Amino acid sequence: MKLKPWVKFLLLIILLGIIGFGVFKYFQKDKETIDNSLLKEHNISEKYASKTLEYVLKNNLYDENYLEEYSKIEFNENDNFQDIITTFLPKGYSGEEINYLFNLSDTNLEKLKEKDYLDLKNYYQIKNFNVDNFDRYNAYYAQNNYSYEDVVTYVNIKLDLPVYTDTTTVSDPDSLLVLVNKYNCLPKDYNPKDTETLPGAYGNNVPMRKVAKEALEKLQEAVTKEINIKLLPTTAYRNYNFQNTLYNNYVAEDGVKAADTYSARPGCSEHQTGLAIDLKNPATPSSYRLNESDYEWLKANAYKYGFIIRFPKNKEFITGYQEENWHIRYVGEEAAQIIHDNNLTLEEYLDLYITKY
Template sequence: MKRRIKKSVIKNGIIFLGALILLIIVVSIIRTIMYHRTDKYKLKQLGYNDEEIKIIETMSSDNIKYILNNDYNELVDDFKNEKYFLDKNLETYLNYQKENSSLSLATIVSIVNVGANNDWYTNTKETDLTKNELILVNKYHYLPQDYEPSDIIDVSLRYAYSDNKTSESILEHYKEMFNAASRDGITLIISSAYRTSEEQEETYNYYLKNKGEDYVKSHASLKRHSEHETGLAFDILTPNYNISNFDKSPAFEWLKNNSYKYGFIMRYPEGKENITGYEYEPWHYRYVGDVAKTIYDENITFDEYYAYYVEG
């Protein structure tokens, strides 16, 4: 009797042990199968190391999917380390880089962020008017057809050539800048400020007729695409200089170093033509308020600022 009980205990023990081992094997097989399905495993197979995987895992699922479907690309890390990297644009950076491999990654990030990887005036959208002094108007953002700033007033001859109007909200800031420049012996004068949509169209057509299509593309704006229609921008000159030599004037030097203190930025700087879509315009200033300091300190354009800090 004792022996039989002993025998059945051993038998049950063996069955239990067998079942346990089987369970362990099944669980480990399932775990292995599950692990092979994880992004981490797939990324490892593609050649990414743990550190890179950690970075990739912070990205959006769309970008992870993109990386998984493409060969190992060390540019992913490099782009991710760029200051103005936007996760949503990774795929476009990589594609644009393939066709523009001579450009620096920083330039590619800037171009793609502002949409300048598209032809000028394509992929356009209506600008967000609720941004007030940060309204973005460029080759990809236009003002609504019926938009007219509500606070346009005349600028007196003390500050501007005749027949100039601007947004009342920025005139005080301009006067402050004007007075500060005066104290430093600099005379600023507004040569062209607010334009209606019709006036902008006339300007555009004038240049198109007289200078041709190539010139107009990088020098003038289509109506509804010009900052002059917002009342927040104007062209500044100084006596004895014109637009062709304004950047040799002491007034330009003064504006370069001081305009941001009053909320103004040079809107189309030299070397940023592929981002702004405009040739260097040392005379064109735009009011953006407090963020002028960030734009000045970081040496970026308003388009880049907007893409990263406002929309990004």
């Protein structure tokens, strides 16, 4: 279609008009429109004019001590806008710091209200920040060479505390994401209700939770098809009393300190959940569990079936256990995928993705 020159010209004019209007609107929006008579009334110089200042003046919240700070606080429609500025300016927070407080969760804000001024600038961008742990973060940061992000995660999972000193009793032992470690232990009488068995490496029947059993069967099928080996469970679900005997035997042999690095205290073993499974390739000599190539396959593929390598190499300081390439844990496919892709432990995953602060 060919357009006459005057039609082209007209279209160009219209286009320029639209752009010009947009630009005008943009700058108009950016400029604070505030009622100057309000400023005059309070004897305030126009250079302080801002939406926030207008808001505090109109709502009788104005305090001349904070005149400078009002102009730094970006006005927003938050329900707690008034609450935040009236609570935190008197505590000594600057306008810039208050802008950050709007990003905090309600839970963190409530906790922060109860405290005197805290310098939060190192934690502004950290989503798993928990006001409760503020002093412990700073202490842990001073003692270690970690980033603030890592410090927050590590303190949240209690790595700054000696093991078995501040143990929590797990409240949701049936959850597929249940965390059992040296800080989180199961009730003594907890037993999973839905265990089923699979043939084990030593001719035994190995009990585990149904969901883990079904996933393990799929994993077994895949590993046989792909690298032509068998992976059989040696042990999975273990009750409290069994773990008690096991642990006490290890202590008798090696002492508490050494035993704690490879065996869980009763109640604090993931095996009691019925979701943890120790595997063995029956073709390996009896003292070996897996060949290196079996482990490589497991590391690359277990997540597809909802399992994670629970105690990987280089994460001993987080899991509290030396590497156990044969110990897998069912967490479900979604969690397993994230843990695998981001090279996380279950502890880190829960803190970064699941726990709400």
